[in-house]
Each structure stands twice: as structure tokens, then as C-alpha cells.
Amino acid sequence: MVYSVDVVTSSALSAQTLSQLHERINTWFLAHARDLPWRAADRTGWQVMVSEFMLQQTPVVRVLPVFEAWMDRWPTAADLASVDSGEAVRAWGRLGYPRRALRLHAAAQAIVERHGGEVPQHYDELLALPGVGSYTAAAISVFAFGKRATVIDTNIRRVHARLISGKALPNKSLNAAETRLAEELMPADLETSVVWNAATMELGALICTAKSPKCEACPVQDMCAWVAAGKPEADYVPTGQSWYGTDRQLRGAMMAVLRAAVAPIPYQILKQAGRVDIAIPEELVPAVKKLAALNPEPEQIERCYTGLLKDGLAHEADGFVTL
DNA sequence: AATACGTGGGG
DNA sequence: TCCCCAAGTAT
Known part of the structure; x- marks a missing residue:
């Protein structure tokens, strides 16, 4: 572990504003969070891990049924690790990006080999697993194990872009400034930070959506830089994903x-x-x-x-x- | 940094 | 109908 000698440097936000943001968004989350199986009180690290793999670029509603069937069949990493990868790909069904199934299977085997079958709790160990990138490593450590890590996904990036930077959309790719901002916004208190990660993501998924955001239902609308600026258009047009003939x-x-x-x-x-x-x-x-x-x-x-x-x-x- | 990599529901 | 894109990762 590397301890930075840097003190939290000057932020555009006062400590008071920051804590108000935490309070409002976390409170909103406690009242409006979706009741998802991987959020159950008795969730396991494996359940959270499977959900995170399935949710990479795939909507919640489509993940739900596949997740349930998957957990019934392979309730632990060792269960999945014991079958052929083709079984995993078949069970993946039509979630899309089937290489994720392959990587989840490989990750399960790595967990059995390197971690005695238990999903590791720390960011670095998770990051070393196949198919686990910076987002997923942070998400598992926070959502499954209550660790303090900065989760940065597309929802969170969009919330930050609007709320703090006054822009309609985040940058095309995650950069140092965005990462730095996300870290500055993280509550110092562990318990608060865990909720904050989930709450900000949920706000982006349900309220601060990419298209037609529901600002009237937003708990921090009056603090939003984007709203204050009159909701300016994005400064670039997202390049659509070509499909036909590819x-x-x-x-x-x-x-x-x-x-x-x-x-x-x-x-x-x-x-x-x-x-x-x-x-x-x-x-x-x-x-x-x-x-x-x-x-x-x-x-x-x-x-x-x-x-x-x-x-x-x-x-x-x-x-x-x-x- | 830009690009490849699936899928199907909603506007 | 057609276009957009949803809790990213690897190269």
C-alpha cells in the first residue's frame, strides 16, 4: 500500500457542500434503490462478481433471469470452475459479449487456484483476475466486501459531469481529471463511502440518465452545475456503434x-x-x-x-x- | 487513444 | 421503423 503525502488538494467544492451532496444522494438511495438479488443482505462475493460480469454493457432487466439460473447452477466459483468453458458460454445465453462468460470461467478457476475458492476482497487481487478491470475490481471490493475504493462507471461519470462540471456528458474516455474528481468526491468515512458509490451509480441509472434525465426527481437538482448552466448540449456527438455487416x-x-x-x-x-x-x-x-x-x-x-x-x-x- | 467485442428493448 | 445504447475489458 502506498500512502500519498499529498493532502487533499484544493477542491472547487467546500466541505459543507460535499457533505450535503453525500447526505442527499445517500438518503435518496436508501429510499429508492432497486431491490436486486446481488444486493441482498446475504449476498456472497461470488454473486456480486457474477452480477458485475453480466452487467458489463448489459441492462439489468436482461441480466436478472440469467443471473438467477446461473447462481442456481453454479452457487460458488468452484462449481463453475469444475465444468467446461463451453457450458458457461452456453448458459450465458444471449447476454452478449460471450467472451465475458469465458473470462468469468477463467476467473473462477483462478480463484480456486489462487484464493482457495473464495472471491478475493482486495482491489489488486481482483484486478489480477481475467475479465476484471478497474471498474469491476472496485465494484466487487465495495459492494461485496464494504471496502473503501472509488467506483467509476459510466453512470457515475455522467453524474459527476453534470453535477460538478456542468457538462451534458463525461469525456469520451476516462481521464486523470475525472478520476481525480471522483476521488475528491468520495466520503472520508468508510460506511458513507460504500453507500455513496452505490448511490451515485443508482442515481445515474434511474434519474440522471443519458437521455431524458428526470431532473424533477433528482435530490440534488438545485446543486447541479449542468442545470444551473441551462443544460447545455454535449460538446461532441457520441459515435454510434456500427452493426450491420460487421x-x-x-x-x-x-x-x-x-x-x-x-x-x-x-x-x-x-x-x-x-x-x-x-x-x-x-x-x-x-x-x-x-x-x-x-x-x-x-x-x-x-x-x-x-x-x-x-x-x-x-x-x-x-x-x-x-x- | 482508438477500436473490437453482442444483444434486444425503448424512444 | 430505425437508431441508440446498457454497471467495461483488452489490446
């Missing part, structure tokens, strides 16, 4: 075929993007039709197919492919 779309269609399969399938089905003369197993027909409809170029098919193998999302043996 490798991601094709990979997704290939993965859908593999998930639908109940047994290894002839690799031609994927390598010819569904345009095959051989018989297609009944359960694969809908997914194969969607794949064929993309009508991809041979070069793209090859790139995506080998990419899935390379990523470990698909496995080929004796002319057959499986998860």
Missing part, C-alpha cells in the same frame, strides 16, 4: 448457431455461413437461416470463424465444431 454481427450469428446445437456440428455449416447442402439438424435451422441471410464474403467468414476459435469461444475437432 464482424460482430457475423460472429454473433455464428455463436447463435453454436448455442442452438445440442451436439458438435459439421464445421462447414459455419465456414460456409449456412449455405450448405448437407442436412441441418432441426434445432439449428432458425439460427442457420439467419446466418445465411447475412450473405457474408468468404474472407469475412474465414476471419470470423478463425477468430472464434482463437478466442476460445468455439472448438474444432475432427471436422466438427462446438462451444
Whole structure:
């Protein structure tokens, strides 16, 4: 642990304003927080970890059912670690970004090997796990174990951008200034800081949303720099995620075929993007039709197919492919 | 720093 | 209907 000799440097906010922010947002959270399974009083580190992986870029409502099924099947890290990664990818279903399932599986194995099967509590240990970045490491240590860490996700960044910086949106990427601001806003008191992390994130998710924020319901509207400035537009236009015709779309269609399969399938089905003369197993027909409809170029098919193998999302043996 | 990486619900 | 994007990570 490195102890900085820096004293908390001059902030644009007075100590009084800061504590008022903490008080208002934390109080709002206690009254309005969603009742989510990974927030239950008896939650485990593993539950929090699984939820954080699933919530990376995926909305809560879609995570809920998959999370419940996942925990029923693999209530501990050791349970997941004991099965093949393909089982994890299949159970991941349509949450998207299936490599997260692979990384969660690898993280579970690392937890068994390095931490005796118990999800580690400290930021650095968590950060060393596959699929765990700065956000997830902080989130698990705070939400599961009540540690003091600065959680910075897209919701929190947006709340800070508006409330403190008076901007509609945070920077395109997390920078030193944003990180520094987030740390300055952190309550010194441990208990308060734990709630603050969750509360600020929840405020961003429910009230201070990206589009159509519900300012009339915001507990700190009268303290918001963005509101005070007349809610100016963002100084940049977020670049949309292209989709049609991309490798991601094709990979997704290939993965859908593999998930639908109940047994290894002839690799031609994927390598010819569904345009095959051989018989297609009944359960694969809908997914194969969607794949064929993309009508991809041979070069793209090859790139995506080998990419899935390379990523470990698909496995080929004796002319057959499986998860 | 910019880009790749899935998916489906809501406006 | 079509576009946007939701608790990020790895390279």
C-alpha cells in the first residue's frame, strides 16, 4: 500500500457542500434503490462478481433471469470452475459479449487456484483476475466486501459531469481529471463511502440518465452545475456503434448457431455461413437461416470463424465444431 | 487513444 | 421503423 503525502488538494467544492451532496444522494438511495438479488443482505462475493460480469454493457432487466439460473447452477466459483468453458458460454445465453462468460470461467478457476475458492476482497487481487478491470475490481471490493475504493462507471461519470462540471456528458474516455474528481468526491468515512458509490451509480441509472434525465426527481437538482448552466448540449456527438455487416454481427450469428446445437456440428455449416447442402439438424435451422441471410464474403467468414476459435469461444475437432 | 467485442428493448 | 445504447475489458 502506498500512502500519498499529498493532502487533499484544493477542491472547487467546500466541505459543507460535499457533505450535503453525500447526505442527499445517500438518503435518496436508501429510499429508492432497486431491490436486486446481488444486493441482498446475504449476498456472497461470488454473486456480486457474477452480477458485475453480466452487467458489463448489459441492462439489468436482461441480466436478472440469467443471473438467477446461473447462481442456481453454479452457487460458488468452484462449481463453475469444475465444468467446461463451453457450458458457461452456453448458459450465458444471449447476454452478449460471450467472451465475458469465458473470462468469468477463467476467473473462477483462478480463484480456486489462487484464493482457495473464495472471491478475493482486495482491489489488486481482483484486478489480477481475467475479465476484471478497474471498474469491476472496485465494484466487487465495495459492494461485496464494504471496502473503501472509488467506483467509476459510466453512470457515475455522467453524474459527476453534470453535477460538478456542468457538462451534458463525461469525456469520451476516462481521464486523470475525472478520476481525480471522483476521488475528491468520495466520503472520508468508510460506511458513507460504500453507500455513496452505490448511490451515485443508482442515481445515474434511474434519474440522471443519458437521455431524458428526470431532473424533477433528482435530490440534488438545485446543486447541479449542468442545470444551473441551462443544460447545455454535449460538446461532441457520441459515435454510434456500427452493426450491420460487421464482424460482430457475423460472429454473433455464428455463436447463435453454436448455442442452438445440442451436439458438435459439421464445421462447414459455419465456414460456409449456412449455405450448405448437407442436412441441418432441426434445432439449428432458425439460427442457420439467419446466418445465411447475412450473405457474408468468404474472407469475412474465414476471419470470423478463425477468430472464434482463437478466442476460445468455439472448438474444432475432427471436422466438427462446438462451444 | 482508438477500436473490437453482442444483444434486444425503448424512444 | 430505425437508431441508440446498457454497471467495461483488452489490446
